[in-house]
Amino acid sequence: MMGELILRNLLHRPMRTLIGAMGVAVEVALVILIVGLTSGLLTETAKRIEGIGADIMLQPPAASIIINFSGSPMPIKIGEKVGELKYVQAVAPALLQFNSSGAVETIWGIDKDSFRAVSGGFVFIAGHDMEGPDDLLVDDWAAKAKNLKVGDTFNVLNHDWHIAGIVEHGKGARLFVPLTTLQELSAARDKASIFLVKCTRPEHTDDVMEEMRHLLPNYTVRPLKDFLSLMTSTNIPGLQSFINAMIALAVCIGLLVIFLTMYTSVIERTRDIGVLKSLSLEIPHALDLDYAGLDFQRRHDCAGRGDAGRNLPSVDGQPERRGGGFVLRLSRKETARQGVTKEYRIAEERRVAESGKDGSQVAAKRDRLQ
Amino acid sequence: MAIAVTITEPAESRILQGKTSVEPILRTENLWKLYRAGKVEVPALRGVNFEVLPGESVAVMGPSGCGKSSLLYVIGGLAQATRGKVLVDGNDLTALSDSARTKLRRSKIGFVFQRFNLLPTLTAKGNIAIAQFIHGDGFDPHRFDVVTQMLGLAGRLQHKPSELSGGEQQRVAIARAIINEPKILLADEPTGNLDSKNSEIVLQMLRQLNKELGQTVVMITHNPEATTYFDRVMHMRDGVIVDGVPAD
Ligand SMILES: Nc1ncnc2c1ncn2[C@@H]1O[C@H](COP(=O)(O)OP(=O)(O)OP(=O)(O)O)[C@@H](O)[C@H]1O
Ligand SMILES: [Mg+2]
Numbered sequence: 211m212m213g214e215l216i217l218r219n220l221l222h223r224p225m226r227t228l229i230g231a232m233g234v235a236v237e238v239a240l241v242i243l244i245v246g247l248t249s250g251l252l253t254e255t256a257k258r259i260e261g262i263g264a265d266i267m268l269q270p271p272a273a274s275i276i277i278n279f280s281g282s283p284m285p286i287k288i289g290e291k292v293g294e295l296k297y298v299q300a301v302a303p304a305l306l307q308f309n310s311s312g313a314v315e316t317i318w319g320i321d322k323d324s325f326r327a328v329s330g331g332f333v334f335i336a337g338h339d340m341e342g343p344d345d346l347l348v349d350d351w352a353a354k355a356k357n358l359k360v361g362d363t364f365n366v367l368n369h370d371w372h373i374a375g376i377v378e379h380g381k382g383a384r385l386f387v388p389l390t391t392l393q394e395l396s397a398a399r400d401k402a403s404i405f406l407v408k409c410t411r412p413e414h415t416d417d418v419m420e421e422m423r424h425l426l427p428n429y430t431v432r433p434l435k436d437f438l439s440l441m442t443s444t445n446i447p448g449l450q451s452f453i454n455a456m457i458a459l460a461v462c463i464g465l466l467v468i469f470l471t472m473y474t475s476v477i478e479r480t481r482d483i484g485v486l487k488s489l490s491l492e493i494p495h496a497l498d499l500d501y502a503g504l505d506f507q508r509r510h511d512c513a514g515r516g517d518a519g520r521n522l523p524s525v526d527g528q529p530e531r532r533g534g535g536f537v538l539r540l541s542r543k544e545t546a547r548q549g550v551t552k553e554y555r556i557a558e559e560r561r562v563a564e565s566g567k568d569g570s571q572v573a574a575k576r577d578r579l580q
Numbered sequence: 581m582a583i584a585v586t587i588t589e590p591a592e593s594r595i596l597q598g599k600t601s602v603e604p605i606l607r608t609e610n611l612w613k614l615y616r617a618g619k620v621e622v623p624a625l626r627g628v629n630f631e632v633l634p635g636e637s638v639a640v641m642g643p644s645g646c647g648k649s650s651l652l653y654v655i656g657g658l659a660q661a662t663r664g665k666v667l668v669d670g671n672d673l674t675a676l677s678d679s680a681r682t683k684l685r686r687s688k689i690g691f692v693f694q695r696f697n698l699l700p701t702l703t704a705k706g707n708i709a710i711a712q713f714i715h716g717d718g719f720d721p722h723r724f725d726v727v728t729q730m731l732g733l734a735g736r737l738q739h740k741p742s743e744l745s746g747g748e749q750q751r752v753a754i755a756r757a758i759i760n761e762p763k764i765l766l767a768d769e770p771t772g773n774l775d776s777k778n779s780e781i782v783l784q785m786l787r788q789l790n791k792e793l794g795q796t797v798v799m800i801t802h803n804p805e806a807t808t809y810f811d812r813v814m815h816m817r818d819g820v821i822v823d824g825v826p827a828d
Contacts, residue, residue, distance in 0.1 A: 212710075212713065214702070214706065215699065215701065215702060215706075215710065218701035218702060218706075219701050221701075222700070222701040481697065482699055482700075484697075485697045485698075485699060486699075486710075486714070487658070487682075488656075488658060488691045488693075488697070489691075489710065489711050489714050489756070490682050490683070490685045490686035490689075490714055490715070491682075491714045492679055492682050492683075
């Protein structure tokens with residue numbers, strides 16, 4: 211029976227029940243989405259980096275594995291020094307520019323010859339390699355997403371670029387521009403964010419890394435072979451706490467929403483709870499309502515429900531039990547009082563007129579009880 | 581949970597002079613109820629003494645704010661007395677804990693309110709049956725049939741309160757109140773929301789319950805005509821009973 215009551219109450223307001231259920235569902239979805247999105251994003255970025263074809267990546271000291279956010283660029287001269295090392299076949303500098311206006315994306319400024327030497331070159335789907343200073347290469351996915359064709363003009367980083375070619379995805383970034391142009395645009399002349407290093411043979415990777423570490427202490431030297439496995443959230447400082455914070459936030463908001471829904475339904479059901487109490491259902495103390503709401507007169511006379519007499523102390527010093535503060539203030543409107551009083555006066559007059567009747571009735575009753 | 585039982589001394593229950601006395605089913609001794617709102621103390625009851633005999637029907641009248649509802653809620657165990665005693669069938673309510681009072685109420689007291697107070701999401705049948713479930717004995721079809729037949733509800737049981745007339749709703753509320761055979765039925769202005777025709781039906785049914793089932797009834801009313809259905813009328817003013825107490 212109580213189960214039926216609960217079920218009926220849920221069905222009584224299907225919209226609220228639905229919204230409540232949806233709130234929980236959305237919250238769960240949100241958590242999954244955040245985790246999925248970050249890990250998906252990471253994997254996808256990692257794959258692209260791996261796909262470049264370089265063996266080693268050099269980053270400034272204390273750089274994050276999320277190269278998009280890597281700190282201050284390094285002088286381009288460093289690349290030349292690395293290029294002189296044994297077993298190094300080619301070095302390609304790249305300046306990374308993070309663009310957050312509109313879509314969030316990273317634009318790579320590359321030197322097309324060195325980049326080709328390291329990566330083996332782009333596979334062109336349309337158009338040709340960068341030739342002019344304003345030429346831009348876009349990968350097929352980005353081209354599709356942005357609806358770009360060769361020959362189009364595309365504005366990014368406050369600069370109008372000419373789309374020279376569409377390349378197959380998987381070479382580090384989605385947008386490539388000439389290194390020198392990007393250096394000028396971002397006031398980083400002769401600077402690079404990363405250097406991609408290609409060894410003469412893959413087996414030499416460890417040796418080259420050793421040498422690089424020796425030559426450039428403090429700099430971050432990473433092999434790209436297992437870049438993907440490195441790109442996990444736990445490996446990226448701050449990301450795990452970011453994910454945790456997001457999850458905590460989602461859970462908090464979700465709980466608040468659920469609490470609010472429950473609170474409003476309890477408030478709304480004050481009377482029902484009072485009724486159940488009057489039917490001798492044991493109501494937990496937190497919901498102890500006294501008889502608030504059961505008294506028609508009181509409910510309608512009270513000026514506003516908001517300032518309900520919370521925890522009114524009783525005369526013997528003990529606070530009156532008015533759990534939850536649902537009990538209503540008793541200020542009565544004079545009009546209501548007068549209305550009833552008039553009725554009462556009539557009753558009084560009548561009573562006086564028929565005085566003696568009561569006594570005889572009681573006597574009759576007593577006789578009957580014997 | 582044991583319920584404290586106060587045995588009333590027979591000498592005290594002197595209902596009738598010189599004759600064999602009947603134990604009152606309900607008795608208050610110097611009953612006080614004070615509310616405190618902020619710094620102001622509102623005395624609702626200032627020493628109420630009265631008795632109700634088993635099988636008696638009593639109407640309580642008095643101006644608005646004189647403490648009628650407070651009295652009903654205190655003797656019904658819905659509210660706590662500030663001072664004095666409330667003896668329901670020999671048990672002192674004021675000495676009981678909230679949960680013990682609730683348990684006692686289950687078997688002794690049924691409530692009817694002016695505003696019906698039915699659960700809007702349940703049908704008439706559900707509203708009556710839920711009282712049986714709360715009582716703890718589960719659904720008793722026989723008692724259910726007897727009560728609903730008597731109150732003329734047989735054809736309306738599948739309807740929700742919103743689909744019932746005021747009179748029907750109040751009859752459902754009465755059925756709910758008496759379905760567990762409480763010793764006392766307390767009604768706070770049960771006809772206050774009804775037109776004269778429905779009021780009469782409800783009053784007649786209360787009288788029928790009283791006369792045929794011997795149900796003890798205490799009813800608050802503002803309607804002087806209603807009192808003709810009752811054995812005794814008790815008048816209250818400013819928190820005290822001004823007459824109607826059996827003289828001894
Ligand atoms: N919870 C409360 N807190 C403070 N004062 C209260 C409370 N309940 C009732 N009172 C006051 O106690 C007095 C008696 O109220 P009560 O409701 O018992 O009167 P009543 O005789 O039932 O009136 P009515 O005929 O209008 O229903 C009134 O002055 C009322 O304002
Ligand atoms: Mg009242």
